[in-house]
Amino acid sequence: xxxxxxxxxxxxxxxxxxxxxxxxxxxxxxxxxxxxxxxxxxxxxxxxxxxxxxxxxxxxxxxxxx
Amino acid sequence: xxxxxxxxxxxxxxxxxxxxxxxxxxxxxxxxxxxxxxxxxxxxxxxxxxxxxxxxxxxxxxxxxxxxxxxxxxxxxxxxxxxxxxxxxxxxxxxxxxxxxxxxxxxxxxxxxxxxxxxxxxxxxxxxxxxxxxxxxxxxxxxxxxxxxxxxxxxxxxxxxxxxxxxxxxxxxxxxxxxxxxxxxxxxxxxxxxxxxxxxxxxxxxxxxxxxxxxxxxxxxxxxxxxxxxxxxxxxxxxxxxxxxxxxxxxxxxxxxxxxxxxxxxxxxxxxxxxxxxxxxxxxxxxxxxxxxxxxxxxxxxxxxxxxxxxxxxxxxxxxxxxxxxxxxxxxxxxxxxxxxxxxxxxxxxxxxxxxxxxxxxxxxxxxxxxxxxxxxxxxxxxxxxxxxxxxxxxxxxxxxxxxxxxxxxxxxxxxxxxxxxxxxxxxxxxxxxxxxxx
Numbered sequence: 001x002x003x004x005x006x007x008x009x010x011x012x013x014x015x016x017x018x019x020x021x022x023x024x025x026x027x028x029x030x031x032x033x034x035x036x037x038x039x040x041x042x043x044x045x046x047x048x049x050x051x052x053x054x055x056x057x058x059x060x061x062x063x064x065x066x
Numbered sequence: 067x068x069x070x071x072x073x074x075x076x077x078x079x080x081x082x083x084x085x086x087x088x089x090x091x092x093x094x095x096x097x098x099x100x101x102x103x104x105x106x107x108x109x110x111x112x113x114x115x116x117x118x119x120x121x122x123x124x125x126x127x128x129x130x131x132x133x134x135x136x137x138x139x140x141x142x143x144x145x146x147x148x149x150x151x152x153x154x155x156x157x158x159x160x161x162x163x164x165x166x167x168x169x170x171x172x173x174x175x176x177x178x179x180x181x182x183x184x185x186x187x188x189x190x191x192x193x194x195x196x197x198x199x200x201x202x203x204x205x206x207x208x209x210x211x212x213x214x215x216x217x218x219x220x221x222x223x224x225x226x227x228x229x230x231x232x233x234x235x236x237x238x239x240x241x242x243x244x245x246x247x248x249x250x251x252x253x254x255x256x257x258x259x260x261x262x263x264x265x266x267x268x269x270x271x272x273x274x275x276x277x278x279x280x281x282x283x284x285x286x287x288x289x290x291x292x293x294x295x296x297x298x299x300x301x302x303x304x305x306x307x308x309x310x311x312x313x314x315x316x317x318x319x320x321x322x323x324x325x326x327x328x329x330x331x332x333x334x335x336x337x338x339x340x341x342x343x344x345x346x347x348x349x350x351x352x353x354x355x356x357x358x359x360x361x362x363x364x365x366x367x368x369x370x371x372x373x374x375x376x377x378x379x380x381x382x383x384x385x386x387x388x389x390x391x392x393x394x395x396x397x398x399x400x401x402x403x404x405x406x407x408x409x410x411x412x413x414x415x416x417x418x419x420x421x422x423x424x425x426x427x428x429x430x431x432x433x434x435x436x437x438x439x440x441x442x443x444x445x446x447x448x449x450x451x452x453x454x455x456x457x458x459x460x461x462x463x464x465x466x467x468x469x470x471x472x473x474x475x476x477x478x479x480x481x482x483x484x485x486x487x488x489x490x491x492x493x494x495x496x497x498x499x500x501x502x503x504x505x
Contacts, residue, residue, distance in 0.1 A: 006389070008077035049182040053189045056335075056364050057076045060090060 013062035020054045027051065073388075075196035079334065080390045087391070088124075091334045094363035096121055102369035107152035108141045109369060127337065128347060132359060132374045135167075138175045138315065149176045155369045156180045165216040167314045168495050170403075177216070177314050183367035184223075187216075187317050190335050191224030194321040197330070197390075198285050198308040200254060202229035207252035209243040209261065210493055211236030216314045217287035221256040230254070240268045247279050255281055255305075258288040259295050260496045266302040267430060277304035285310065288495050290398045290416055294424030296326075311398050316360040316373050320395055328382040330392045337361040339372070340381050340395065343402070346374075352383050355399060376402040378414070406501060408436055408443045411476050415499040418447065421470050428452050428463060431489040438503045446480040447471065450489045 027044050034040025074080045082090070096118035102109035112131075121127055138153060145151030147158045154161075156178075163179035179187065200206065206225045212218040212234075225232050233250050235243045244265060246252075255262065262284060266276040283306045284299060291309040299307040311329060312318030319336045320329040331338045340356035342348045350356035358377045362370055378401060382394035400414040407413070415434055422429050431450040436443060447467070451460060464481045471479045490497075 006073050006077055008072065008074075008081075013078065045181060049185040052182055052364075053185055056186070057079055057189070060094075061078050061082075 013058060017059040017062035020051060020059050024051050075193045082391055084391060087334050091337045091363060095127065095337050095361060098363055098369060099371060101366055102155060102371060105155045106369055130372055132346065132372050133370060134374045135175060139173055142176060150178045153368060154178055156367045161367060164214065165314055166214045168215060170495060175315060178367050180367040183365045186364045187220055188223045188227055190318055190332055191220045192228050193332060194310050194318055195224050195228055197321055197323040199283055199324055200225060200228060200230055204230040204254045205233060205250060205252045206230045206254045206256060207233045207235055207247050208256045209235040218256060240265060244269050244274065251280055253280060253282045255284040256287065259286045259291045259299060260289060260492045262299050264491050276302050281305045290400065292416055292420040294420050298423045311377065313375055316362055316370055316375060319360050323386060323388040323390060325386055325388050328394045328396045330390050330394055333392045334363065336363060340379060350381050352381050354381050356381060357402060378402055404499060408445055408477055413475055413477060417475055421474055425470060426467055428455055433489055433498045433500060436501045436503060444480060445477055446482050448482045448484050450484045450486060453486045
């Protein structure tokens with residue numbers, strides 16, 4: 001198992017960003033498929049909010065060349 | 067397998083190189099600026115002729131006008147959609163949290179949060195709690211009914227997200243709360259400084275030493291926390307006590323780490339400007355006082371561009387041994403709203419709190435009254451001493467505190483005793499400063 005140091009040096013921002021992008025795409029896809037179903041729409045909305053937090057804290061830094 | 071934990075909530079964000087952090091903040095500022103123009107009637111009108119590509123530096127940011135609370139009120143009062151008016155940055159159907167300011171300085175401002183914006187606020191609070199040492203092993207007691215006020219809701223949701231166990235303490239009186247802390251073996255508290263002291267005082271009356279209740283850490287919200295008050299809380303609770311600063315409109319924008327020697331700006335969640343009090347155009351340096359101007363950079367439901375918090379803070383040194391690279395403030399000195407001229411002398415109530423809490427533990431509660439008698443301003447410190455203080459001891463105390471106040475504020479205070487229990491106890495924002503002068 002990779003060890004995460006205090007500076008996050010063991011983790012790869014670009015890899016993480018790619019996964020966050022996939023998550024967003026999967027969720028948008030799910031939202032489309034479940035259109036009109038509150039159980040899908042509302043849960044996807046909540047999950048996309050968390051994805052956005054990850055984009056702010058992780059993806060933005062990867063984009064910026066971390 | 068031994069789990070290895072980071073001491074940072076987000077090690078990349080918290081140890082960013084300052085130059086790179088500023089570049090990220092400016093990029094996010096431009097994005098938020100465009101978003102606000104596209105989605106809020108207020109900003110469409112305000113920035114008709116300004117475009118994000120014009121904002122490439124802090125100097126360019128400073129060309130934009132400051133935004134104050136009165137403008138937020140005007141943009142809401144009588145404007146659609148009710149009750150948020152022209153400030154709203156998302157469709158009304160997306161709003162899932164209603165919050166409002168306390169109304170201390172006028173009509174309250176209504177603050178909408180979408181689910182997404184709320185999560186953005188909570189994420190900042192996760193940083194704050196993690197910095198203050200809150201972990202999954204903590205049982206966090208919040209001794210309030212939170213009502214529509216934001217800070218304890220943020221603390222509640224963030225503690226829950228972090229993995230703490232949250233015990234809400236509304237609908238109990240103070241004795242009930244003390245008993246609940248003991249019953250559930252709470253390890254952490256979120257409260258106002260005033261209420262932290264009041265809880266300790268009430269515990270003492272019941273013969274309970276607050277130190278024996280097992281509280282290891284306390285995060286304060288809702289009021290300024292001068293160093294003397296923080297140390298007093300640490301002393302009576304035997305716990306680590308942490309401060310943070312924020313507001314309903316801009317969110318929490320600075321907080322203490324384990325070093326407890328100032329507050330880290332929550333960068334890059336915000337573009338924070340600490341500007342000189344006279345011109346509000348120059349960024350102040352370490353040791354100087356300035357006013358905090360805040361732009362939240364990821365919250366879309368209620369965009370704020372250069373919000374003048376009116377919080378007066380002292381800029382700190384950016385060399386915290388914790389390793390975080392964010393800029394720092396040494397502490398909060400008060401609000402420009404609270405700065406008063408009394409007999410020609412500039413006065414802020416925080417100075418009195420600092421003296422009272424640091425040097426006069428025999429004071430249980432106090433209030434400052436400013437009145438005009440004929441043409442002269444008169445300032446009175448009403449003090450409620452501990453019950454055991456006799457008349458003779460009070461005379462000595464009165465002389466000592468008058469001298470200290472005169473030295474520190476250059477004002478002569480009238481000292482007036484109040485019988486035990488005669489002054490109000492506060493749970494949320496205290497109102498100890500009363501300026502009763504007309505005009």
